[in-house]
Amino acid sequence: MSTVDTQEPNENELFEHHRFVASKGQEPLRVDKFLMNFIENATRNKIQQAAKEKHIWVNDAVVKQNYKVKAGDEVKVMFEHPPYEFLLTPENIPLDIVYEDDALLVVNKPAGMVVHPGHGNYTGTLINALIYHIDNLPVNSNERPGLVHRIDKDTSGLLVVAKTEKAMTHLAKQFFDKTTEREYVALVWGDVTEDSGIIEGHIARNPKNRLQMQVFEEGEQGKEAITHYKVLERIGYVTLVSCKLETGRTHQIRVHMKYIGHTLFNDERYGGDKILKGTTFTKYKQFVENAFKVLPRQALHAKTLGFVHPETGEYMRFNSEIPDDMVLCIDKWKHYSKHQQ
Structure with missing residues (x-):
């Protein structure tokens, strides 16, 4: 299913408005499940409350949460929130x-x-x-x-x-002006072939899934995005990489790494919470599931930040340690990889 239009929420309003049009290939699906697929933080309780308040419309008619959305339906929802x-x-x-x-x-x-x-x-x-x-x-x-x-x-x-x-x-x-220094460390799926490289591709919202961003190669839509990456360590079925941002787009590293075939480890929104590389052995699957539990989020850390101080004119550069959950996950992969050789 896909949306062709949505009205982005305005934080200064009392209500959060969304509008979607179901794609031609839309199979019948309850409107509450349809909305949960497209709206970030749209919990079942939030949608149930909207339905109780008669704030869900399909083709301009109020519907209950069990209404089945069909191809071509225009779905509108309004959530109340504090100013x-x-x-x-x-x-x-x-x-x-x-x-x-x-x-x-x-x-x-x-x-x-x-x-x-x-x-x-x-x-x-x-x-x-x-x-x-x-x-x-x-x-x-x-x-x-x-x-x-x-x-x-x-x-x-x-x-x-x-x-x-x-x-x-x-x-x-x-x-x-893109003069700041921003370096991230990420654990990504697969063996990144090149030791270093530049990823270029305009980024805009995915028209089929409003919660995701997407690379548009020709630059016909979206904003310019440039990521410089370097391999830090290859660890079997995953790779530890450094990513330096030349631009700062929403989800830039997550989208760019997926674009070159190396989705971030355990990045649920972009499919990294699935076993994307490796074997079909049951023990391997159990190992990956355990690694997901150790690191229950996308494997991404903003490690370095550099800028010119606005008062002194001095260049300042800060580094932070990779957090424990990422370290534990990386160590698990190193241990696993060593015992597979």
């Missing part, structure tokens, strides 16, 4: 602060923490923690205090946060 200004509640959440001065701070975000409040994630975010610890953070164009860039919920690693208007403007321009 964005009410989401900015200070919360006493510990932060791993790597560096801090009067202009900025660098924080090491753990996997599982959402960067900013939004649909389905109203508490426990990095911003909730930041506004508890720091007064009067400047606000960016999206009304998000302190944020200059972000990383995915299940990606760990370094972020710089602006504490003054000048710092925000200066840092934002560096990201726009």
Whole structure:
């Protein structure tokens, strides 16, 4: 099934709106399951509540959650959520602060923490923690205090946060001008053939699955995206790679690595939570399942961050250790690989 259009949610509104049109090949499917396939954080409870409030329409008629969506149906749903200004509640959440001065701070975000409040994630975010610890953070164009860039919920690693208007403007321009240094470490499926390379391909939202991004080779849609990769270690059926971003698109490394045939290990959204390489032996399958349990997220860590300090003009470069869950998973693969030789 696919969507041909959707209205992106507006965080300043009281309601989150979505609109989808089922593709020609759509088999009959309950509308609640249809919506869960396309809307991030659309839990069954959230959809049931929308249905109770008569906020699900098919072809402009209110339907119940058991309505079967068919090819060509226009599906609309509206979720109620608090206004964005009410989401900015200070919360006493510990932060791993790597560096801090009067202009900025660098924080090491753990996997599982959402960067900013939004649909389905109203508490426990990095911003909730930041506004508890720091007064009067400047606000960016999206009304998000302190944020200059972000990383995915299940990606760990370094972020710089602006504490003054000048710092925000200066840092934002560096990201726009592509002068910052951002290096990630990823564990990917398969043996990456080339020792290093450059992945180029415009990235835009996948028209068949709105929760995914996709590479468009010809650049007829999407935004330019460039990733430089280097093999750090080959470990049997997986490879440890370094990825340096020249651009910063949504899911860039995850999408680019899948594009060249090396999906991130245990990246559920892009199919990396399946056994993509290896044998059919039962013991191997059990080993991979155990590795998934050790690392219950995509194997991606924002290891290095470099930028020019907005006040001093000094180039600053920060490194962070690969977190324990990734280290344990890598060690498991090394042990397995060694015993297969």
